[in-house]
Amino acid sequence: MTIQTGAILQDVRQSAFAGKSVNSMRPYIGKDGKPYITVHTGGDRNDPKNYTKQLVANAALRYDEWRRLDDAVVIAGKQRLIGFEDLKRNGLVYTMNNAMASTVLTYERLSEAMEAEVNINPTRRTAGDAVDFETVHLPIPVVHSDFTLNDRLLQESRNRGDGLDTLNAAAAARRVSEKLEDMLFGASSSLTYGGGVIYTYLTEPNINTVSLSIDWDNSSMTSALLIADVMAMIQASINDLHYGPWMLYVPTAYQMVLAEDYSVSGASSQT
Template identity: 30%
Template structure:
């Protein structure tokens, strides 16, 4: 691992770094939602500060001929540079915690690292789904050109499943093929955890049969927010420069300060593959 993470000179043993790293990766995997529906482009390296984002023109139907006659190629309709933003959270490794582990031969308590990993994972999802207005970056729920569908009253039995199926119909009617996936705010996801009409099956089970890419709960979404996606790297992906890692910052007052960090960029190539569930359909 490159020394820009300041690990080579850090007063931590290889086993202690392994304990921190395994904790960070395990906790991040538990919390990350966006990566479950996005193709990963990379890792490209920490030195990459931006990536090209090519928006593709709507393709014409595939050609059929005897001899393979000339066809209209799928071409780039627009291109820009998308910055890879640094997503991070710092944490403190208390000197007494470290010394207790060393003197008593106990496993290192990595609770602070776990908390930092969870916060970093949520920040990543916030960037993916909501974007960052200050950085001028769009998210899946804020992208220009996305499709929208009015959110129905999910308090009524069966309405949640019906609304999701209608969102799939919007995408499939526009020519987008499966797999489809849904990402929902906690309050909307909870509405799926009930028996569907006269069956003995949860609405969530029915929803997963229609959305084979998965139905996920995402805590960073506000109340009554959701999105249905037609999955595929031709629609959107997540560019990763430096994948999730832990860097050493400094030692202060005997304590050690570290940073869980990554560099990422959401690339939306075809916003038409996004159907946001919104109040009033706007």
């Protein structure tokens, strides 16, 4: 017997199953040996009193084993989710009622329209105009990495009293995290489905590009050139009527360059 499962981050799972019981995907074996799921009955989700257990057809893991798996997945999955955490922190999240039941999100994009005029006679009519609507589709993918729990090893861990081995769960969660970050920062990982495309920061067709003076990890790089490059990025954004705030993401090779002294002329370091 093999128990097939997979790693999906907790916050992603909460969004995907909005309007349904998340715990319906996690049936557990109760102390009486019967299979249950935990059901939210309403009210504050952080209050244990607002939950009850419901009998289901079958289950493979105990309640504490599910908790151990969830902890391993969430901790490992959030280690390097820098870009996604920034999006959530800035409110750039759209919550669907039930994302698992939709493969494509359809919305309308509005065009620019209308002009204002300045004149003395208020009865003079301006040029008539109206916004145009364009239907746009956005794929709704599932990012997952499958792993298995062998029933024999599971029984062995219970007999010994050892905790459930979560190494595979943590490894799968890390792969999910890496794929999510690649979908955000990757150079060639755009996803096309259902007439829509998920672009990365680098493949989005409407980005503003700025050429660096030289690579930042080049030995000839100076603090003045680095600051000039960043100022050029900000200016390109302002020229396109985007006035910040801005977020600067750099590859690991550039990180130590940013930690160096920006001004070597003064007595104190400026980093």
